[in-house]
Structure formats: structure tokens, C-alpha cells
Amino acid sequence: MKHLLTSTIGALVLATGVAAQDIAIVTPYLAQPGAQALIEGFETRAAEKGWEVNTIDTAGDVAAVISRMEDAVTQNVDAIVIHIDPLQVTPGLQAAADAGIPVIGLGAGNDPLLVTNVTTNGYAMAAETAVYVADRIGGSGNIVMFVFDPFPPVQIRGVVADAIFGNHPDINVIDRVTPDVQDGGIADSRAKMEAILAANPEPGSIAAVWAAWDQPALGALQAIEAAGREGEGIVITGIDANPQARDAIAAGGNFEASIAQDFQAIGFKTADVLEETLNGNAPGVPSIYVPTQFVTKANAAN
Amino acid sequence: MSDRLRQSATLLGFALIILFFAVRLPDTFLTARNLLNISQQLSMLMVVAATMTIVMVMNDFDLSVGSMASLAGIVAAVLFVADWPIWAALSAALLVGLLGGVFNGILVAVIGILPFVATLGTLTVFSGLALYISEGTTIFGRDIPAEFSGFARGGIPLEALGLERLKIPALSLVAFAVIAVTWVLLEHTSFGRKLYAVGGNREAAHLAGIRVVRVRLIAFALTGLGAAGAGLMFAARVASANPTQGAGLMLDAIAAVFLGMTMTKRGEPRVLYTLVGVLMLGIIDNGLTQLRVDSFIREILVGLIVIAAVVVAHVSKRRGK
Numbered sequence: 001m002k003h004l005l006t007s008t009i010g011a012l013v014l015a016t017g018v019a020a021q022d023i024a025i026v027t028p029y030l031a032q033p034g035a036q037a038l039i040e041g042f043e044t045r046a047a048e049k050g051w052e053v054n055t056i057d058t059a060g061d062v063a064a065v066i067s068r069m070e071d072a073v074t075q076n077v078d079a080i081v082i083h084i085d086p087l088q089v090t091p092g093l094q095a096a097a098d099a100g101i102p103v104i105g106l107g108a109g110n111d112p113l114l115v116t117n118v119t120t121n122g123y124a125m126a127a128e129t130a131v132y133v134a135d136r137i138g139g140s141g142n143i144v145m146f147v148f149d150p151f152p153p154v155q156i157r158g159v160v161a162d163a164i165f166g167n168h169p170d171i172n173v174i175d176r177v178t179p180d181v182q183d184g185g186i187a188d189s190r191a192k193m194e195a196i197l198a199a200n201p202e203p204g205s206i207a208a209v210w211a212a213w214d215q216p217a218l219g220a221l222q223a224i225e226a227a228g229r230e231g232e233g234i235v236i237t238g239i240d241a242n243p244q245a246r247d248a249i250a251a252g253g254n255f256e257a258s259i260a261q262d263f264q265a266i267g268f269k270t271a272d273v274l275e276e277t278l279n280g281n282a283p284g285v286p287s288i289y290v291p292t293q294f295v296t297k298a299n300a301a302n
Numbered sequence: 303m304s305d306r307l308r309q310s311a312t313l314l315g316f317a318l319i320i321l322f323f324a325v326r327l328p329d330t331f332l333t334a335r336n337l338l339n340i341s342q343q344l345s346m347l348m349v350v351a352a353t354m355t356i357v358m359v360m361n362d363f364d365l366s367v368g369s370m371a372s373l374a375g376i377v378a379a380v381l382f383v384a385d386w387p388i389w390a391a392l393s394a395a396l397l398v399g400l401l402g403g404v405f406n407g408i409l410v411a412v413i414g415i416l417p418f419v420a421t422l423g424t425l426t427v428f429s430g431l432a433l434y435i436s437e438g439t440t441i442f443g444r445d446i447p448a449e450f451s452g453f454a455r456g457g458i459p460l461e462a463l464g465l466e467r468l469k470i471p472a473l474s475l476v477a478f479a480v481i482a483v484t485w486v487l488l489e490h491t492s493f494g495r496k497l498y499a500v501g502g503n504r505e506a507a508h509l510a511g512i513r514v515v516r517v518r519l520i521a522f523a524l525t526g527l528g529a530a531g532a533g534l535m536f537a538a539r540v541a542s543a544n545p546t547q548g549a550g551l552m553l554d555a556i557a558a559v560f561l562g563m564t565m566t567k568r569g570e571p572r573v574l575y576t577l578v579g580v581l582m583l584g585i586i587d588n589g590l591t592q593l594r595v596d597s598f599i600r601e602i603l604v605g606l607i608v609i610a611a612v613v614v615a616h617v618s619k620r621r622g623k
Contacts (some may be wrong), residue, residue, distance in 0.1 A: 030597065032534070033328065052594075054591075054594040055596070055597065056597050057597035057598065058597070059550070059597075060546075060550060062540050062544065062547055063343075063346065063536055063539050063540055063547070064343075064550070064587075066341070066343075066539060066540065067343035067587070067588070068591050070339045070342075070343065070530065071336075071339070071588050071591040071592055072591070074330045074333070074335060074336045074339060075330055085440070087442050087443060087541065087542060087608050088440070088442065088540045088541065088542045088544075089539075089540065090431055090455075090541050091455055091539060091541075094455070098467070148438075149437065149438035149439045150433070150438050150439065150544060150545055150546060152440055155439060155440075178433075178438055189399060231516075234489070251432065287443040301475070
């Protein structure tokens with residue numbers, strides 16, 4: 001009976017349209033775990049608020065994001081949420097602005113046409129892991145970097161790490177690898193690391209592996225273990241602290257640290273900020289940063 | 303009779319799709335704004351699919367168009383960064399497309415490698431070149447001239463027709479121009495007739511005095527040029543150049559030509575039917591987005607519709623024999 005009552009009230013609220021906001025989320029990256037977690041966080045909080053959310057994935061196609069944003073404008077949604085670099089979708093942002101529809105960034109980037117962007121500070125995350133590596137190896141030794149410059153949020157991590165390693169005269173970056181990510185990033189990173197290990201056979205000739213995200217760090221770990229070189233003290237760090245990485249860090253091997261973005265919290269925060277915006281209280285700042293957590297063996301299991 | 307069924311089944315399906323969306327989305331689907339939007343959204347695919355039709359007329363195809371589109375965008379952007387004038391950077395990018403197409407043509411027509419293998423190889427080469435030239439990064443922001451990205455936002459205003467704040471998008475105009483030129487080339491020139499002759503029977507075409515190698519070479523060059531043009535349109539639309547951004551164009555272009563082939567008399571590619579194929583793909587995408595169908599389900603549906611059209615065409619063709 002109680003259930004029936006709740007459903008009836010819910011249906012009435014939806015039917016009258018009092019609380020139901022119509023929100024479109026558009027991204028080309030839904031296949032990636034990070035994007036999924038961000039969007040699930042948003043959807044969870046949006047469901048609590050009774051919003052109608054339409055999540056649209058364009059399977060990697062950036063121009064299609066613009067197209068789908070235009071479609072959402074045609075549909076006259078109440079707001080659009082994007083998870084993509086806003087600089088690549090200016091016509092879509094402009095279409096929304098012309099129609100007076102607010103657009104908010106969910107782990108996106110900065111743009112004057114966005115209400116705001118809720119995210120973590122990618123520069124800061126890369127700085128934390130790179131400084132950890134530099135300190136752990138005493139500011140001296142050969143480092144292998146795994147980067148991915150075609151994807152702007154990952155590219156900025158590499159830039160920061162370059163600066164930090166470049167600031168240590170005794171640190172030598174022997175390779176800056178861009179792995180093929182079509183297989184998810186682990187397998188190709190492992191193959192690349194195996195080749196680098198083969199080219200540097202002397203124990204101690206590689207002091208650390210800094211990876212711009214977890215998959216290459218896991219691939220490098222597999223390569224080091226398969227080569228029987230796990231005892232050399234090669235330090236590995238990743239970024240994102242995905243479950244597989246946490247397991248590896250908790251095991252206490254070479255993979256020592258990663259950094260966790262609380263994707264769900266970013267999603268929650270985005271929905272809350274959007275609600276405020278729809279109530280006429282836009283945050284008035286270009287970015288809202290959600291805190292991150294440095295993950296080592298001590299807290300990896302949490 | 304069966305030929306007519308085959309020809310009309312896809313068109314009928316297309317009409318039903320439009321009717322379905324028009325009924326379900328009475329306020330937003332068949333509006334001038336939405337239709338103009340669709341034409342702009344599909345403009346890059348129209349160009350790639352139209353020029354893909356040129357090689358598919360000869361039963362060849364080109365898998366490298368997507369990576370050529372990415373490469374052309376990157377070439378132009380890198381030259382913008384090097385302070386080249388816009389016209390020079392765009393010309394250089396189109397030249398790269400033409401030369402890439404000629405290279406495909408040499409591999410296929412002169413050396414005799416299967417198009418699948420040759421263009422699969424050049425797909426990787428072009429994609430690698432785009433990554434190498436750009437150092438893997440996306441070129442955007444102030445590096446892309448405002449006049450270039452502004453072109454994609456421009457168009458012919460329709461205020462005179464009483465349509466406030468609406469315009470025929472510049473990208474749509476480019477796409478229609480490319481389709482018109484391709485149509486004239488394929489349907490109204492001796493070069494076009496030679497292409498269809500080569501497609502009908504290569505050996506017979508050769509015996510009839512058609513210089514098959516030259517015809518195929520030119521056809522691949524034009525497809526490369528079209529891909530590069532689409533890549534530049536893409537870069538203007540997203541105001542940036544990414545070394546992988548054109549990758550999605552290739553399969554959609556081939557799917558559009560196949561859809562078009564289900565509507566022609568003998569199952570041969572015709573550019574106006576390719577256009578219908580492109581519109582089908584785009585309208586399904588637009589309508590299903592507006593109906594809030596899950597994007598993954600949307601992909602499945604698009605694939606199934608392509609398969610259904612081809613199956614109906616295939617079965618009715620067999621019955622007709």
C-alpha cells in the first residue's frame with residue numbers, strides 16, 4: 001500500500017512536471033571506466049532529484065558530440081552536461097547558449113560558454129605522483145614514462161611530469177612511450193616495457209616507471225615480473241587508482257602508488273551544482289575541484 | 303517486380319522511419335532548424351561517402367578515408383601553427399589527400415594489390431603520419447584561425463524567408479556542392495561511364511579500349527581528395543585537429559554506399575542514393591537521440607537496419623534471377 005502511494009505521488013510529480021528536469025549528458029568516452037563512473041555518479045544523484053536523464057555516447061566521435069548537443073537543444077532540454085574538452089565542441093555550446101540552455105562540464109575543461117566545470121585537478125595529480133617517484137629514487141636514475149598526448153586530460157599529466165623530472169639534473173627519462181590503447185592499454189604497455197627491459201638488461205638501469213594512468217603501470221608491472229626483475233626496486237606509479245591497480249598496490253610489489261579521483265563524488269557535485277544553477281544560483285567560478293586521494297599500500301584496500 | 307520491390311523496400315523503410323519520428327516528435331523533428339542541423343551534422347559524411355562511391359562504382363573500396371581525413375586536418379593545423387595563410391594550408395592539406403589517393407591508386411591499379419589490403423596498409427600509414435606530425439597531440443585554441451573555424455559556423459541567413467536566426471550551414475553547402483559535382487562526374491561524363499564499365503566487367507572494359515589503370519588511379523585520387531576535404535570540414539567544425547578524429551567516417555561511408563546500392567536498379571552504387579543512405583544513418587541518429595534511446599541500443603539498431611536493407615535487397619535479387 002505504502003509502495004503504491006509512493007509510486008502514485010511519484011507519477012503525479014512527474015506528470016505535473018514540477019520536479020522533473022530534462023537533462024542530456026553527451027560524451028564520446030562512455031566506453032571508458034572513468035567516464036562511466038562519473039556519469040553513474042551524476043545519474044544516481046539526478047535520480048534522487050527526480051530528473052529525467054538521457055545519456056548519449058558518440059563512440060569516440062567528437063563532431064557527433066556537437067551534433068547530439070544540437071539535437072538536445074532542438075529537444076529543448078533544461079540543461080546539458082558534457083564530458084569532453086569543451087574547446088572541441090564550441091558550435092554545440094554556442095547553440096545551447098543561443099537557446100538559453102545551461103551547459104555544465106563533468107570532468108571536462110574550461111570554457112567561457114560553460115556554467116562551470118566540476119573536475120579534479122589533473123596537473124596536481126600528475127605532480128603528486130611524479131614528485132613521489134623523484135623522491136623515492138633519491139632524485140637520480142633512469143625513468144620510463146607512459147603518456148598519451150592525443151587525449152587532452154592525460155596530455156596535461158605528462159607535461160607536469162616532464163617538468164618535474166626535468167627539474168632533477170640526475171633524473172634521465174630514457175623513454176617516453178605512447179602505448180596503443182585499442183586493447184585497453186595494458187597489453188601493449190607490457191610489450192613496450194618488455195622491449196625496454198630487454199634494451200636495458202643491467203640491474204638498476206631502470207629506476208622507475210611513471211604512468212599517466214593505471215593501465216600502462218599495470219602493463220609495466222607485468223613485464224617487470226615476467227622478466228624476473230621485480231627485485232631491482234623499480235618504482236611504478238599510476239593515476240586513477242582503479243580496482244586492478246589498488247589490488248596491485250595492496251600486494252606490495254613494484255607498483256607503489258596511484259591517485260584516486262572520486263568519480264562518484266564528481267558526479268554528485270555536478271548534479272548539485274546544476275540544481276543550484278537551475279534555481280538561479282550559478283556558481284560563478286570556471287572550475288570546481290573535487291579532492292583526490294593519494295593511494296599507497298597503506299590505504300589501497302580501503 | 304522483384305527488382306522494383308528490392309529498389310523500393312529501402313526507400314519505403316526510409317519513409318517509414320521519417321514518418322515514425324515525425325509522429326513521435328511532432329514539435330521538434332520536421333522543423334527547419336532540425337533539418338538544417340541534420341544537414342550540417344552529416345556534411346562531412348556526405349563528402350566522404352560521395353567520393354567513396356566513385357571507387358565503389360568499380361567494385362573497389364578505400365579503407366583509408368578516415369585516417370586521411372584526420373591527416374588532412376592535422377596537416378592544415380600544423381601549417382596554421384607555422385603561420386601559413388589559410389588558403390595555402392588548406393591547399394596543402396587537399397594536395398596531401400590527392401597524393402595519398404594517388405598512392406592508393408598506384409598500389410591497387412598499377413601494382414595490383416587487393417584494395418582491402420592496400421588501403422588497410424595506407425590506413426595505418428596515414429594514421430601514423432597524423433600522429434607523428436602532430437606529436438600525438440590535439441591542436442586547438444589559438445592555433446586554429448578564427449576565420450577557419452568561423453566558416454563552419456557560418457552560412458546563408460534565411461531571414462528573408464521568415465526563418466529568424468536560421469541559416470543554411472556553410473558545411474552543408476560544401477557537401478551539396480561535392481555531391482553535385484560527383485553526380486555530374488559519375489552520371490554525365492565519359493569518365494563516369496568508364497567507371498561503371500570497369501565496375502561491370504573490368505576485362506571487357508579493357509578490351510573495349512578503356513585505360514583501366516588510369517581510370518582507377520584517378521578514381522582513388524578523387525576519393526583521397528574527398529577524404530581530405532571532409533577532414534578539413536571536420537577540423538573547422540570542431541575548431542581543432544586531433545590525429546584520430548576522422549576514424550569514424552570510414553565505416554559509416556561504406557555503410558551509406560551499401561544502403562544506397564540497395565535502392566538502385568542493378569544494385570550498383572549511385573551517388574544520389576548514397577546521399578539517401580547518409581540521410582538514413584543521420585536521421586536515425588538524430589531521431590533516436592531525441593527519443594532518448596540509449597546510445598548503445600542506437601548503435602545496435604543502426605547496424606540492424608543496414609543489415610535488414612541489404613538482406614531484403616539480396617533476397618529479392620536472388621528471387622528475381
